[in-house]
Amino acid sequence: EDQVTQSPEALRLQEGESSSLNCSYTVSGLRGLFWYRQDPGKGPEFLFTLYSAGEEKEKERLKATLTKKESFLHITAPKPEDSATYLCAVMTNQFYFGTGTSLTVIP
Amino acid sequence: GAVVSQHPSRVICKSGTSVKIECRSLDFQATTMFWYRQFPKKSLMLMATSNEGSKATYEQGVEKDKFLINHASLTLSTLTVTSAHPEDSSFYICSARGRAGNSYEQYFGPGTRLTVT
Numbered sequence: 001e002d003q004v005t006q007s008p009e010a011l012r013l014q015e016g017e018s019s020s021l022n023c024s025y026t027v028s029g030l031r032g033l034f035w036y037r038q039d040p041g042k043g044p045e046f047l048f049t050l051y052s053a054g055e056e057k058e059k060e061r062l063k064a065t066l067t068k069k070e071s072f073l074h075i076t077a078p079k080p081e082d083s084a085t086y087l088c089a090v091m092t093n094q095f096y097f098g099t100g101t102s103l104t105v106i107p
Numbered sequence: 108g109a110v111v112s113q114h115p116s117r118v119i120c121k122s123g124t125s126v127k128i129e130c131r132s133l134d135f136q137a138t139t140m141f142w143y144r145q146f147p148k149k150s151l152m153l154m155a156t157s158n159e160g161s162k163a164t165y166e167q168g169v170e171k172d173k174f175l176i177n178h179a180s181l182t183l184s185t186l187t188v189t190s191a192h193p194e195d196s197s198f199y200i201c202s203a204r205g206r207a208g209n210s211y212e213q214y215f216g217p218g219t220r221l222t223v224t
Contacts, residue, residue, distance in 0.1 A: 032211045043113070043200045043215035044151070087150065091211050095141070099150045 002027040004090050006098035013078055013105050021073040021101045023088035031091040033071050035064050038085045038100070047073075047086075078105045109135045111203050113216035120191055120223055127187045128219045130201030136181035137203035141213065142174070145198045157184055181205070191223040 005024045013019055025033070032051050036044035048057045050066040057064050061082065063074040073086055085100045110133040120126050130140060139158050143151040155171075157163035157178035165171045173195075175187040184203075188195055198220055202213040 034212065036215070041198075041218070041220070043111075043202075043218045046212065046214055049212055089213075095153065095213065097150045097153075102148075 002090075002092060002094075002096055004088065004096045004098040006086075006088055006101050008101060009099070010102045011104070013075075013103070015079055015105055015107050016077045018074070018076045018078070020075070021086055021103070022070060023073070023098055024070040025090050025096075026069075027090050027092050027096065029092045031093075033066055034089045034091070035062075035071070035073055036087040036089065038087055040085075044087055075103070078103075080105045080107050109203070109205075109212075109214040111137075111201065111214050111216040113201055113219050115219060116217060117220045118222070120221070122192055122223055123190055125187055125189045126191055126221060127185055128199055128201075128221075130184045130186070130203070130216050132182045132203040132205060132214075135203075135205045137184070137205040138181065139204045140178055140184040141202045141204070142176060142184075142186050143200045143202065145200060145218075151200060154186075188221065191221070193223045196221055196223045 003026045007022045035047040038044045048064040053068045055066050061076045065072050083105045085102045087100045089097045112131045114129045142154045145151050154169045155163045155165045157176050159178050159181050163176035178184040200218040202215040204213045
């Protein structure tokens with residue numbers, strides 16, 4: 001059965017304290033892995049798409065990496081405005097969302 | 108990036124009435140649109156997938172007669188919650204996939220908060 005699991009469920013960081021969020025997947029026929037950011041009461045905002053193991057993408061303080069089993073979203077020197085829920089999703093012939101990691105960055 | 112809008116952003120209706128939510132792709136043609144429902148502190152639950160000009164495909168457990176979806180054009184899909192009840196109160200989000208950028212990427216609307224009293 002195709003499955004997407006994110007960990008941790010919640011993460012509290014001090015401002016400037018770098019960390020990583022994990023998205024593990026067991027799917028057959030991966031077409032792409034996507035990272036989104038969602039603020040409370042809003043729709044998910046697209047961040048990255050990764051297609052193959054070894055691929056990396058960066059945007060400001062965020063860097064996403066992909067292996068054959070998981071993806072990491074690295075956050076370098078986070079700021080309070082990075083606080084949000086980060087969702088990953090995988091695309092096979094369907095789109096599967098993980099349950100998200102709620103990130104809080106404390107000033 | 109591709110922009111998807113939803114209208115209204117919030118709606119309050121009385122039990123038994125119907126509510127229509129619009130989802131528009133503003134700067135690209137959406138060959139496929141998706142409707143999700145999200146409960147507090149939960150991930151998105153796919154309700155249905157619609158392709159322009161054809162009937163929507165509903166996920167298991169989603170009542171197609173209650174959640175009517177129309178994807179009449181490449182830029183507009185609507186979700187009508189018929190005979191709404193308090194348990195239909197939720198955050199409804201649409202997304203669109205189309206010819207802008209990579210065809211697998213989905214771009215999400217800002218969501219619609221439905222409250223049924």
